[in-house]
Amino acid sequence: MNVRGRNQRLLVRDIAHARAGDKGNTSNINIWVYDPEDFELLKRTVTPERIKKEFPKLIRGNVTRYVIEHLHGLNLVMSEALEGGVNASLNLDSHGKSWSYLILGLALDSGDSGTGC
Protein backbone atom coordinates (compact mmCIF):
# COMPACT_ATOMS: atom_id res chain seq x y z
CA MET A 1 0.00 0.00 0.00
CA ASN A 2 1.24 3.39 -0.99
CA VAL A 3 0.82 5.32 2.24
CA ARG A 4 2.20 8.84 2.47
CA GLY A 5 5.43 9.61 4.27
CA ARG A 6 5.02 10.54 7.96
CA ASN A 7 5.39 14.29 7.51
CA GLN A 8 3.04 14.45 4.52
CA ARG A 9 0.03 13.01 6.27
CA LEU A 10 -2.94 15.31 6.56
CA LEU A 11 -6.11 13.27 6.60
CA VAL A 12 -7.40 10.12 8.26
CA ARG A 13 -7.33 8.58 4.76
CA ASP A 14 -3.53 8.83 4.85
CA ILE A 15 -3.29 6.40 7.79
CA ALA A 16 -6.48 4.32 7.70
CA HIS A 17 -9.20 2.66 5.63
CA ALA A 18 -12.90 2.39 6.41
CA ARG A 19 -16.28 0.98 5.38
CA ALA A 20 -19.76 2.28 6.23
CA GLY A 21 -22.98 0.32 6.67
CA ASP A 22 -26.57 1.09 7.63
CA LYS A 23 -29.35 -0.39 9.71
CA GLY A 24 -32.50 1.72 9.81
CA ASN A 25 -31.46 5.30 10.69
CA THR A 26 -28.22 4.14 12.34
CA SER A 27 -24.90 4.34 10.51
CA ASN A 28 -21.81 2.38 11.51
CA ILE A 29 -18.33 2.96 10.18
CA ASN A 30 -15.37 0.68 10.86
CA ILE A 31 -11.93 2.27 10.57
CA TRP A 32 -8.56 0.46 10.55
CA VAL A 33 -5.00 1.84 10.53
CA TYR A 34 -2.49 0.42 8.04
CA ASP A 35 0.36 0.72 10.55
CA PRO A 36 -0.30 -0.22 14.21
CA GLU A 37 1.96 2.66 15.23
CA ASP A 38 -0.72 5.07 14.00
CA PHE A 39 -3.50 3.60 16.15
CA GLU A 40 -3.04 6.12 18.98
CA LEU A 41 -3.22 8.96 16.44
CA LEU A 42 -6.44 7.49 15.01
CA LYS A 43 -7.95 7.14 18.47
CA ARG A 44 -7.02 10.73 19.26
CA THR A 45 -8.46 11.99 15.97
CA VAL A 46 -11.72 10.07 15.63
CA THR A 47 -13.63 10.62 18.85
CA PRO A 48 -17.42 10.75 19.37
CA GLU A 49 -17.06 14.37 20.49
CA ARG A 50 -15.22 15.32 17.29
CA ILE A 51 -17.84 13.61 15.09
CA LYS A 52 -20.69 15.40 16.84
CA LYS A 53 -18.84 18.71 16.53
CA GLU A 54 -17.90 18.30 12.85
CA PHE A 55 -21.31 17.16 11.54
CA PRO A 56 -24.00 18.45 13.91
CA LYS A 57 -26.76 18.59 11.29
CA LEU A 58 -26.08 15.10 9.93
CA ILE A 59 -25.18 13.09 13.02
CA ARG A 60 -28.12 13.92 15.26
CA GLY A 61 -28.13 11.07 17.76
CA ASN A 62 -25.60 9.38 20.00
CA VAL A 63 -22.17 8.32 18.79
CA THR A 64 -20.73 5.18 20.39
CA ARG A 65 -17.14 4.16 19.69
CA TYR A 66 -16.00 0.56 20.06
CA VAL A 67 -12.24 0.01 20.18
CA ILE A 68 -10.84 -3.24 18.78
CA GLU A 69 -7.36 -2.99 20.26
CA HIS A 70 -5.80 -6.16 18.89
CA LEU A 71 -6.86 -5.46 15.28
CA HIS A 72 -6.12 -1.72 15.54
CA GLY A 73 -9.58 -0.62 14.55
CA LEU A 74 -12.54 1.48 15.66
CA ASN A 75 -16.24 0.96 15.09
CA LEU A 76 -18.38 4.10 15.20
CA VAL A 77 -22.10 3.57 15.73
CA MET A 78 -24.10 6.73 15.09
CA SER A 79 -27.84 6.90 15.68
CA GLU A 80 -30.17 9.28 13.80
CA ALA A 81 -27.34 9.71 11.34
CA LEU A 82 -28.89 8.78 7.97
CA GLU A 83 -31.42 11.54 7.31
CA GLY A 84 -34.20 9.03 8.03
CA GLY A 85 -32.58 5.88 6.65
CA VAL A 86 -32.51 4.19 3.27
CA ASN A 87 -36.25 4.16 2.67
CA ALA A 88 -36.98 7.69 3.89
CA SER A 89 -33.88 9.78 3.15
CA LEU A 90 -33.87 12.18 0.19
CA ASN A 91 -30.07 12.09 0.00
CA LEU A 92 -28.84 10.64 -3.32
CA ASP A 93 -26.89 8.19 -1.17
CA SER A 94 -29.77 7.11 1.04
CA HIS A 95 -27.74 4.27 2.59
CA GLY A 96 -25.05 6.72 3.70
CA LYS A 97 -22.42 4.42 2.19
CA SER A 98 -20.23 7.44 1.44
CA TRP A 99 -20.09 8.47 5.11
CA SER A 100 -16.88 6.42 5.40
CA TYR A 101 -15.22 9.19 3.39
CA LEU A 102 -16.57 11.86 5.75
CA ILE A 103 -14.42 10.21 8.42
CA LEU A 104 -11.48 9.55 6.08
CA GLY A 105 -11.63 13.22 5.06
CA LEU A 106 -11.14 14.50 8.63
CA ALA A 107 -7.87 16.28 9.36
CA LEU A 108 -5.57 14.30 11.62
CA ASP A 109 -5.19 15.50 15.18
CA SER A 110 -2.15 17.79 15.15
CA GLY A 111 -1.17 17.01 18.74
CA ASP A 112 -0.38 19.46 21.55
CA SER A 113 2.00 21.66 19.57
CA GLY A 114 -0.93 23.18 17.70
CA THR A 115 1.14 23.83 14.58
CA GLY A 116 -1.33 21.98 12.34
CA CYS A 117 -0.70 21.94 8.63
Add this chain to the structure above:
Amino acid sequence: MAKGNGTFRIGTGAGFSADRLDPAVDLAKRGELDVLVLECLGERTVAFAHRERMADPRRGYNTHLERRMRALLPACRTAGTVIITNMGAANPRAATECTRDVARALGLSGLKIACIEGDDVSGRLGNDQPFMDEPGRLGDIGRPVVGMNAYLGADAIVPALEAGADVVIGGRLADPSMYLAPLTRHYGWRNSDLTALGAGTLVGHLMECGMQITGGYYADPGIKDVPDLAQCGYPIAEVSADGSAIITKLPGTGGCVNEATVKEQLLYEVHDPAAYLTPDVTADFSRVKVKDLGHDRVHVTGAGGRTRPEKLKVTVGFDAGVLAEAGVSYAGPAAGARGHLAAGIVDARLKEIHKIKSPLRVDLIGAGSLFATAGKNRIDSEDVRLHVALRTTNRDEAELMLWEVESLLCCGPAGGGGYRGVITPAVETKSILVDRGLVKPTFEIFVT
Protein backbone atom coordinates in the same frame (compact mmCIF):
# COMPACT_ATOMS: atom_id res chain seq x y z
CA MET B 1 -19.58 -34.92 1.75
CA ALA B 2 -16.70 -32.51 2.37
CA LYS B 3 -14.56 -32.09 -0.71
CA GLY B 4 -11.19 -30.59 0.23
CA ASN B 5 -8.54 -31.41 2.85
CA GLY B 6 -11.13 -32.26 5.46
CA THR B 7 -12.61 -28.77 5.34
CA PHE B 8 -16.14 -27.90 4.29
CA ARG B 9 -16.16 -25.58 1.28
CA ILE B 10 -18.83 -22.91 0.96
CA GLY B 11 -18.91 -20.35 -1.83
CA THR B 12 -20.98 -17.23 -2.33
CA GLY B 13 -22.66 -16.88 -5.72
CA ALA B 14 -24.51 -13.62 -4.99
CA GLY B 15 -24.22 -11.12 -2.15
CA PHE B 16 -27.22 -9.00 -3.04
CA SER B 17 -30.24 -9.05 -5.35
CA ALA B 18 -28.47 -7.61 -8.41
CA ASP B 19 -25.09 -9.31 -7.97
CA ARG B 20 -23.13 -10.69 -10.95
CA LEU B 21 -23.81 -14.10 -12.44
CA ASP B 22 -20.79 -15.06 -14.60
CA PRO B 23 -18.32 -15.25 -11.68
CA ALA B 24 -20.86 -17.43 -9.83
CA VAL B 25 -20.90 -19.87 -12.75
CA ASP B 26 -17.09 -19.93 -12.73
CA LEU B 27 -17.16 -20.68 -8.99
CA ALA B 28 -19.78 -23.43 -9.38
CA LYS B 29 -17.67 -25.08 -12.09
CA ARG B 30 -14.20 -24.78 -10.57
CA GLY B 31 -14.79 -24.27 -6.84
CA GLU B 32 -15.27 -27.91 -5.77
CA LEU B 33 -17.89 -26.60 -3.40
CA ASP B 34 -20.04 -28.43 -0.89
CA VAL B 35 -22.48 -25.52 -0.81
CA LEU B 36 -23.11 -22.41 -2.92
CA VAL B 37 -25.09 -19.65 -1.18
CA LEU B 38 -26.94 -16.92 -3.06
CA GLU B 39 -27.89 -14.12 -0.67
CA CYS B 40 -30.30 -11.81 -2.46
CA LEU B 41 -32.62 -10.17 0.06
CA GLY B 42 -32.55 -6.88 1.96
CA GLU B 43 -35.02 -4.90 4.05
CA ARG B 44 -36.15 -3.04 0.97
CA THR B 45 -36.15 -5.84 -1.57
CA VAL B 46 -38.46 -8.09 0.45
CA ALA B 47 -41.03 -5.29 0.69
CA PHE B 48 -40.82 -4.58 -3.05
CA ALA B 49 -41.22 -8.28 -3.74
CA HIS B 50 -44.47 -8.33 -1.74
CA ARG B 51 -45.75 -5.53 -3.90
CA GLU B 52 -44.93 -7.48 -7.05
CA ARG B 53 -46.71 -10.52 -5.65
CA MET B 54 -49.81 -8.43 -4.95
CA ALA B 55 -49.85 -7.34 -8.59
CA ASP B 56 -49.24 -10.89 -9.88
CA PRO B 57 -49.49 -13.96 -7.58
CA ARG B 58 -46.96 -15.80 -9.77
CA ARG B 59 -44.27 -13.18 -9.08
CA GLY B 60 -42.66 -11.76 -5.93
CA TYR B 61 -39.35 -13.62 -6.11
CA ASN B 62 -35.91 -12.44 -7.28
CA THR B 63 -36.01 -11.00 -10.80
CA HIS B 64 -32.88 -12.93 -11.84
CA LEU B 65 -33.88 -16.30 -10.33
CA GLU B 66 -34.67 -18.06 -13.59
CA ARG B 67 -31.49 -16.90 -15.32
CA ARG B 68 -29.34 -17.74 -12.30
CA MET B 69 -30.80 -21.22 -11.92
CA ARG B 70 -30.48 -21.98 -15.62
CA ALA B 71 -26.78 -21.10 -15.46
CA LEU B 72 -25.97 -22.69 -12.09
CA LEU B 73 -28.04 -25.87 -11.79
CA PRO B 74 -26.08 -27.98 -14.32
CA ALA B 75 -22.67 -27.08 -12.84
CA CYS B 76 -23.86 -27.65 -9.26
CA ARG B 77 -25.44 -30.99 -10.23
CA THR B 78 -22.18 -32.12 -11.80
CA ALA B 79 -20.10 -31.04 -8.81
CA GLY B 80 -22.59 -32.28 -6.20
CA THR B 81 -22.95 -28.80 -4.76
CA VAL B 82 -26.05 -27.85 -2.76
CA ILE B 83 -27.54 -24.42 -3.50
CA ILE B 84 -29.06 -22.44 -0.62
CA THR B 85 -30.78 -19.13 -1.39
CA ASN B 86 -33.32 -16.60 -0.14
CA MET B 87 -34.25 -15.65 -3.72
CA GLY B 88 -37.80 -16.78 -2.92
CA ALA B 89 -38.28 -13.33 -1.35
CA ALA B 90 -42.05 -12.83 -0.94
CA ASN B 91 -43.01 -15.97 -2.85
CA PRO B 92 -40.75 -18.99 -2.17
CA ARG B 93 -43.34 -21.39 -3.61
CA ALA B 94 -43.46 -19.67 -7.00
CA ALA B 95 -39.64 -19.46 -6.97
CA THR B 96 -39.45 -23.19 -6.28
CA GLU B 97 -41.89 -23.97 -9.08
CA CYS B 98 -39.88 -21.79 -11.45
CA THR B 99 -36.66 -23.59 -10.44
CA ARG B 100 -38.34 -26.99 -10.90
CA ASP B 101 -39.44 -25.98 -14.41
CA VAL B 102 -35.94 -24.77 -15.27
CA ALA B 103 -34.43 -28.06 -13.99
CA ARG B 104 -36.90 -30.12 -16.03
CA ALA B 105 -36.21 -28.09 -19.17
CA LEU B 106 -32.49 -28.75 -18.63
CA GLY B 107 -33.20 -32.48 -18.32
CA LEU B 108 -32.02 -32.66 -14.70
CA SER B 109 -34.21 -35.44 -13.33
CA GLY B 110 -34.43 -36.50 -9.71
CA LEU B 111 -33.35 -33.09 -8.42
CA LYS B 112 -34.76 -32.33 -4.95
CA ILE B 113 -35.77 -28.71 -4.48
CA ALA B 114 -36.89 -27.66 -1.01
CA CYS B 115 -39.26 -24.75 -0.47
CA ILE B 116 -39.08 -23.17 2.98
CA GLU B 117 -42.11 -21.18 4.10
CA GLY B 118 -43.40 -19.69 7.32
CA ASP B 119 -41.44 -16.44 7.46
CA ASP B 120 -44.46 -14.42 6.34
CA VAL B 121 -46.32 -13.42 9.51
CA SER B 122 -48.80 -11.01 7.87
CA GLY B 123 -52.09 -10.90 9.73
CA ARG B 124 -50.70 -12.59 12.84
CA LEU B 125 -49.50 -9.52 14.73
CA GLY B 126 -51.50 -7.12 16.89
CA ASN B 127 -51.55 -3.37 16.29
CA ASP B 128 -50.02 -2.79 19.72
CA GLN B 129 -46.64 -4.34 18.71
CA PRO B 130 -43.98 -1.68 19.43
CA PHE B 131 -41.28 -0.77 16.89
CA MET B 132 -37.79 -2.05 17.62
CA ASP B 133 -35.54 1.02 17.48
CA GLU B 134 -37.93 3.94 17.52
CA PRO B 135 -41.08 5.18 19.24
CA GLY B 136 -44.47 4.05 17.93
CA ARG B 137 -46.47 0.90 17.31
CA LEU B 138 -47.59 -1.16 14.34
CA GLY B 139 -51.04 0.46 14.42
CA ASP B 140 -49.49 3.92 13.96
CA ILE B 141 -48.28 3.28 10.41
CA GLY B 142 -51.50 4.46 8.79
CA ARG B 143 -50.48 3.24 5.31
CA PRO B 144 -51.22 -0.10 3.61
CA VAL B 145 -48.85 -2.81 4.88
CA VAL B 146 -47.35 -4.77 1.98
CA GLY B 147 -45.50 -7.49 3.89
CA MET B 148 -44.23 -8.75 7.25
CA ASN B 149 -41.39 -11.23 7.29
CA ALA B 150 -39.63 -12.83 10.24
CA TYR B 151 -35.94 -13.67 9.95
CA LEU B 152 -35.63 -17.47 9.90
CA GLY B 153 -32.52 -19.12 11.31
CA ALA B 154 -30.47 -22.23 10.58
CA ASP B 155 -33.06 -24.40 12.37
CA ALA B 156 -35.51 -23.67 9.54
CA ILE B 157 -32.99 -24.80 6.90
CA VAL B 158 -31.38 -27.87 8.48
CA PRO B 159 -34.47 -30.15 8.16
CA ALA B 160 -34.55 -29.55 4.39
CA LEU B 161 -30.85 -30.46 4.14
CA GLU B 162 -31.47 -33.59 6.21
CA ALA B 163 -34.20 -34.55 3.76
CA GLY B 164 -31.54 -34.54 1.04
CA ALA B 165 -32.38 -31.28 -0.73
CA ASP B 166 -30.09 -30.34 -3.64
CA VAL B 167 -31.53 -26.83 -3.74
CA VAL B 168 -33.04 -24.93 -0.79
CA ILE B 169 -35.19 -21.88 -1.55
CA GLY B 170 -36.64 -19.63 1.12
CA GLY B 171 -37.81 -16.08 1.66
CA ARG B 172 -36.50 -14.12 4.64
CA LEU B 173 -33.78 -16.60 5.61
CA ALA B 174 -31.26 -14.67 7.73
CA ASP B 175 -28.09 -14.10 5.72
CA PRO B 176 -25.51 -15.83 7.98
CA SER B 177 -27.96 -18.66 8.78
CA MET B 178 -27.73 -19.89 5.17
CA TYR B 179 -24.03 -20.60 5.84
CA LEU B 180 -24.44 -21.80 9.41
CA ALA B 181 -27.13 -24.38 8.53
CA PRO B 182 -25.00 -26.65 6.30
CA LEU B 183 -22.04 -26.31 8.70
CA THR B 184 -24.24 -27.29 11.65
CA ARG B 185 -25.48 -30.33 9.79
CA HIS B 186 -22.10 -31.37 8.41
CA TYR B 187 -20.17 -31.05 11.66
CA GLY B 188 -23.05 -32.09 13.93
CA TRP B 189 -22.92 -28.89 16.01
CA ARG B 190 -25.61 -28.82 18.67
CA ASN B 191 -27.58 -25.82 19.95
CA SER B 192 -25.39 -25.87 23.04
CA ASP B 193 -22.15 -25.55 20.99
CA LEU B 194 -22.34 -21.78 21.19
CA THR B 195 -18.71 -21.15 20.25
CA ALA B 196 -19.10 -23.20 17.07
CA LEU B 197 -22.38 -21.44 16.24
CA GLY B 198 -20.62 -18.10 16.72
CA ALA B 199 -17.77 -19.21 14.47
CA GLY B 200 -20.14 -20.46 11.77
CA THR B 201 -22.03 -17.18 11.99
CA LEU B 202 -18.75 -15.29 11.49
CA VAL B 203 -18.15 -17.32 8.32
CA GLY B 204 -21.63 -16.39 7.11
CA HIS B 205 -21.20 -12.75 8.02
CA LEU B 206 -17.87 -12.48 6.19
CA MET B 207 -19.21 -14.30 3.12
CA GLU B 208 -22.75 -12.96 2.79
CA CYS B 209 -21.82 -9.79 0.87
CA GLY B 210 -19.96 -11.71 -1.81
CA MET B 211 -17.13 -9.69 -3.35
CA GLN B 212 -17.06 -7.20 -0.48
CA ILE B 213 -14.41 -9.53 0.97
CA THR B 214 -12.52 -10.27 -2.27
CA GLY B 215 -11.69 -6.70 -3.20
CA GLY B 216 -15.09 -5.35 -4.21
CA TYR B 217 -16.22 -2.15 -2.51
CA TYR B 218 -12.64 -1.68 -1.34
CA ALA B 219 -10.51 -0.08 -4.07
CA ASP B 220 -9.20 3.46 -3.55
CA PRO B 221 -6.65 4.13 -6.30
CA GLY B 222 -3.13 4.88 -5.12
CA ILE B 223 -3.80 3.69 -1.56
CA LYS B 224 -5.80 0.49 -1.92
CA ASP B 225 -5.30 -0.78 -5.47
CA VAL B 226 -7.12 -3.97 -6.46
CA PRO B 227 -6.10 -6.05 -9.49
CA ASP B 228 -8.59 -6.74 -12.27
CA LEU B 229 -11.82 -5.68 -10.57
CA ALA B 230 -13.76 -6.29 -13.79
CA GLN B 231 -13.04 -10.02 -13.34
CA CYS B 232 -13.39 -10.08 -9.55
CA GLY B 233 -13.96 -13.54 -8.09
CA TYR B 234 -16.56 -14.49 -5.47
CA PRO B 235 -15.28 -15.76 -2.08
CA ILE B 236 -14.79 -19.31 -0.85
CA ALA B 237 -14.67 -20.31 2.83
CA GLU B 238 -12.78 -23.47 3.75
CA VAL B 239 -14.31 -24.21 7.14
CA SER B 240 -12.83 -26.55 9.76
CA ALA B 241 -14.72 -28.57 12.35
CA ASP B 242 -14.25 -25.88 15.03
CA GLY B 243 -15.69 -23.20 12.74
CA SER B 244 -12.37 -21.49 12.04
CA ALA B 245 -11.96 -20.81 8.33
CA ILE B 246 -9.76 -19.71 5.51
CA ILE B 247 -11.32 -17.10 3.24
CA THR B 248 -10.03 -17.25 -0.32
CA LYS B 249 -11.09 -17.13 -3.98
CA LEU B 250 -10.47 -19.04 -7.18
CA PRO B 251 -7.04 -18.78 -8.84
CA GLY B 252 -7.15 -16.71 -12.02
CA THR B 253 -9.93 -14.39 -10.86
CA GLY B 254 -9.52 -10.68 -10.19
CA GLY B 255 -9.72 -8.97 -6.83
CA CYS B 256 -7.80 -9.76 -3.65
CA VAL B 257 -8.31 -11.28 -0.22
CA ASN B 258 -6.09 -9.81 2.48
CA GLU B 259 -6.18 -8.73 6.10
CA ALA B 260 -7.66 -5.35 5.18
CA THR B 261 -10.51 -6.69 3.01
CA VAL B 262 -11.45 -9.13 5.77
CA LYS B 263 -11.34 -6.47 8.50
CA GLU B 264 -13.57 -4.06 6.55
CA GLN B 265 -16.16 -6.81 6.21
CA LEU B 266 -15.75 -8.07 9.80
CA LEU B 267 -17.66 -5.11 11.25
CA TYR B 268 -19.75 -4.21 8.21
CA GLU B 269 -23.25 -3.38 9.52
CA VAL B 270 -22.21 -4.58 12.98
CA HIS B 271 -22.88 -2.42 16.04
CA ASP B 272 -21.45 -3.97 19.23
CA PRO B 273 -18.69 -6.32 17.99
CA ALA B 274 -19.29 -8.52 21.06
CA ALA B 275 -23.01 -8.96 20.34
CA TYR B 276 -24.00 -9.61 16.74
CA LEU B 277 -27.60 -10.84 16.92
CA THR B 278 -28.97 -13.51 14.59
CA PRO B 279 -31.87 -15.96 14.99
CA ASP B 280 -29.26 -18.63 15.88
CA VAL B 281 -26.85 -17.08 18.37
CA THR B 282 -25.48 -13.89 19.91
CA ALA B 283 -22.17 -13.95 18.10
CA ASP B 284 -19.03 -12.34 19.53
CA PHE B 285 -16.61 -10.94 16.92
CA SER B 286 -14.64 -8.80 19.41
CA ARG B 287 -11.73 -11.22 19.80
CA VAL B 288 -11.53 -12.52 16.23
CA LYS B 289 -8.00 -13.03 14.90
CA VAL B 290 -7.23 -12.32 11.26
CA LYS B 291 -4.06 -13.82 9.81
CA ASP B 292 -2.97 -13.11 6.24
CA LEU B 293 -1.39 -16.28 4.82
CA GLY B 294 -0.58 -14.67 1.46
CA HIS B 295 -1.77 -15.73 -2.00
CA ASP B 296 -5.32 -14.45 -1.30
CA ARG B 297 -5.78 -16.68 1.74
CA VAL B 298 -6.76 -15.27 5.14
CA HIS B 299 -7.29 -17.36 8.28
CA VAL B 300 -10.02 -16.25 10.69
CA THR B 301 -10.36 -17.71 14.19
CA GLY B 302 -11.58 -16.79 17.63
CA ALA B 303 -15.29 -15.96 17.22
CA GLY B 304 -17.44 -16.67 20.24
CA GLY B 305 -21.11 -17.16 20.95
CA ARG B 306 -23.71 -16.70 23.65
CA THR B 307 -27.38 -17.72 23.88
CA ARG B 308 -29.51 -16.69 20.91
CA PRO B 309 -31.90 -13.71 21.25
CA GLU B 310 -35.24 -14.59 22.79
CA LYS B 311 -37.27 -12.94 20.02
CA LEU B 312 -37.16 -12.87 16.23
CA LYS B 313 -36.87 -9.70 14.16
CA VAL B 314 -39.65 -8.96 11.69
CA THR B 315 -39.41 -6.46 8.83
CA VAL B 316 -42.69 -4.69 8.15
CA GLY B 317 -42.94 -3.08 4.72
CA PHE B 318 -45.61 -0.54 3.89
CA ASP B 319 -46.63 1.57 0.93
CA ALA B 320 -44.95 4.96 1.16
CA GLY B 321 -46.25 6.50 -2.06
CA VAL B 322 -43.60 7.52 -4.56
CA LEU B 323 -40.11 8.97 -4.84
CA ALA B 324 -39.95 11.57 -7.62
CA GLU B 325 -36.56 12.68 -8.93
CA ALA B 326 -35.71 15.18 -11.66
CA GLY B 327 -32.62 17.05 -12.83
CA VAL B 328 -31.02 19.52 -15.23
CA SER B 329 -27.27 20.07 -15.79
CA TYR B 330 -25.11 23.19 -16.09
CA ALA B 331 -21.49 23.34 -17.29
CA GLY B 332 -18.74 25.86 -18.01
CA PRO B 333 -17.92 29.19 -16.36
CA ALA B 334 -20.10 29.94 -13.32
CA ALA B 335 -21.99 26.68 -13.70
CA GLY B 336 -22.23 26.47 -9.91
CA ALA B 337 -23.81 29.91 -9.67
CA ARG B 338 -26.33 29.10 -12.40
CA GLY B 339 -27.19 25.78 -10.78
CA HIS B 340 -27.60 27.52 -7.44
CA LEU B 341 -29.97 30.04 -9.06
CA ALA B 342 -31.99 27.18 -10.60
CA ALA B 343 -32.23 25.46 -7.21
CA GLY B 344 -33.68 28.59 -5.64
CA ILE B 345 -36.25 28.98 -8.42
CA VAL B 346 -37.51 25.40 -8.15
CA ASP B 347 -37.61 25.51 -4.38
CA ALA B 348 -39.60 28.75 -4.38
CA ARG B 349 -42.07 27.64 -7.05
CA LEU B 350 -42.80 24.28 -5.45
CA LYS B 351 -43.24 25.63 -1.95
CA GLU B 352 -44.73 29.10 -2.53
CA ILE B 353 -46.80 28.69 -5.68
CA HIS B 354 -47.71 25.00 -5.56
CA LYS B 355 -47.82 24.80 -1.73
CA ILE B 356 -46.05 21.43 -1.66
CA LYS B 357 -45.38 20.38 1.92
CA SER B 358 -44.11 16.82 1.37
CA PRO B 359 -40.40 16.15 2.07
CA LEU B 360 -38.43 17.94 -0.68
CA ARG B 361 -34.70 18.21 -1.26
CA VAL B 362 -32.74 20.21 -3.82
CA ASP B 363 -29.10 19.26 -4.46
CA LEU B 364 -26.34 20.47 -6.78
CA ILE B 365 -24.39 17.39 -7.84
CA GLY B 366 -20.79 18.43 -8.40
CA ALA B 367 -20.98 21.26 -5.90
CA GLY B 368 -21.89 19.26 -2.79
CA SER B 369 -24.76 16.78 -2.66
CA LEU B 370 -24.05 13.61 -0.69
CA PHE B 371 -22.27 15.59 2.01
CA ALA B 372 -24.53 18.67 1.84
CA THR B 373 -26.15 17.99 5.22
CA ALA B 374 -22.69 17.33 6.65
CA GLY B 375 -21.86 20.92 5.67
CA LYS B 376 -19.54 20.36 2.72
CA ASN B 377 -20.33 22.52 -0.33
CA ARG B 378 -18.28 24.26 -2.99
CA ILE B 379 -19.95 26.43 -5.57
CA ASP B 380 -16.92 26.94 -7.88
CA SER B 381 -17.63 23.78 -9.91
CA GLU B 382 -17.73 23.94 -13.71
CA ASP B 383 -20.06 20.95 -14.03
CA VAL B 384 -23.11 20.67 -11.81
CA ARG B 385 -26.43 18.90 -11.96
CA LEU B 386 -29.50 20.22 -10.23
CA HIS B 387 -31.18 17.23 -8.60
CA VAL B 388 -34.60 17.55 -7.01
CA ALA B 389 -36.12 14.75 -4.93
CA LEU B 390 -39.61 14.55 -3.45
CA ARG B 391 -41.29 11.86 -1.38
CA THR B 392 -45.06 12.02 -1.52
CA THR B 393 -48.18 9.89 -1.31
CA ASN B 394 -49.82 12.23 -3.82
CA ARG B 395 -49.00 11.28 -7.42
CA ASP B 396 -50.11 14.70 -8.73
CA GLU B 397 -47.48 16.41 -6.58
CA ALA B 398 -44.82 14.11 -7.99
CA GLU B 399 -45.79 14.93 -11.57
CA LEU B 400 -45.95 18.62 -10.78
CA MET B 401 -42.39 18.54 -9.45
CA LEU B 402 -41.10 16.92 -12.65
CA TRP B 403 -42.94 19.53 -14.70
CA GLU B 404 -41.41 22.40 -12.70
CA VAL B 405 -37.88 21.08 -13.15
CA GLU B 406 -38.40 20.56 -16.88
CA SER B 407 -39.75 24.10 -17.19
CA LEU B 408 -36.26 25.37 -16.30
CA LEU B 409 -35.25 24.52 -19.87
CA CYS B 410 -36.95 27.73 -21.04
CA CYS B 411 -37.62 29.61 -17.80
CA GLY B 412 -34.45 28.99 -15.80
CA PRO B 413 -30.83 30.18 -15.89
CA ALA B 414 -28.76 30.17 -19.12
CA GLY B 415 -27.29 27.01 -20.58
CA GLY B 416 -29.24 24.33 -18.71
CA GLY B 417 -29.70 21.00 -20.46
CA GLY B 418 -30.22 17.28 -20.10
CA TYR B 419 -33.53 17.12 -18.27
CA ARG B 420 -34.53 13.69 -16.92
CA GLY B 421 -37.35 12.88 -14.55
CA VAL B 422 -38.54 9.64 -13.00
CA ILE B 423 -41.23 8.58 -10.51
CA THR B 424 -40.75 5.28 -8.69
CA PRO B 425 -42.93 3.51 -6.12
CA ALA B 426 -41.62 3.76 -2.56
CA VAL B 427 -41.80 1.25 0.26
CA GLU B 428 -40.79 2.09 3.82
CA THR B 429 -39.88 -0.47 6.44
CA LYS B 430 -40.00 -0.74 10.23
CA SER B 431 -38.67 -3.47 12.47
CA ILE B 432 -40.44 -5.23 15.32
CA LEU B 433 -39.55 -8.16 17.59
CA VAL B 434 -41.93 -11.11 17.93
CA ASP B 435 -42.15 -14.26 20.06
CA ARG B 436 -40.59 -17.29 18.38
CA GLY B 437 -43.84 -19.21 18.94
CA LEU B 438 -45.54 -17.01 16.33
CA VAL B 439 -43.19 -18.20 13.58
CA LYS B 440 -43.49 -21.80 12.40
CA PRO B 441 -41.20 -22.60 9.48
CA THR B 442 -42.12 -25.53 7.21
CA PHE B 443 -40.55 -27.15 4.18
CA GLU B 444 -41.76 -29.13 1.21
CA ILE B 445 -39.63 -30.98 -1.34
CA PHE B 446 -40.34 -30.81 -5.06
CA VAL B 447 -38.68 -33.56 -7.13
CA THR B 448 -38.03 -33.15 -10.85
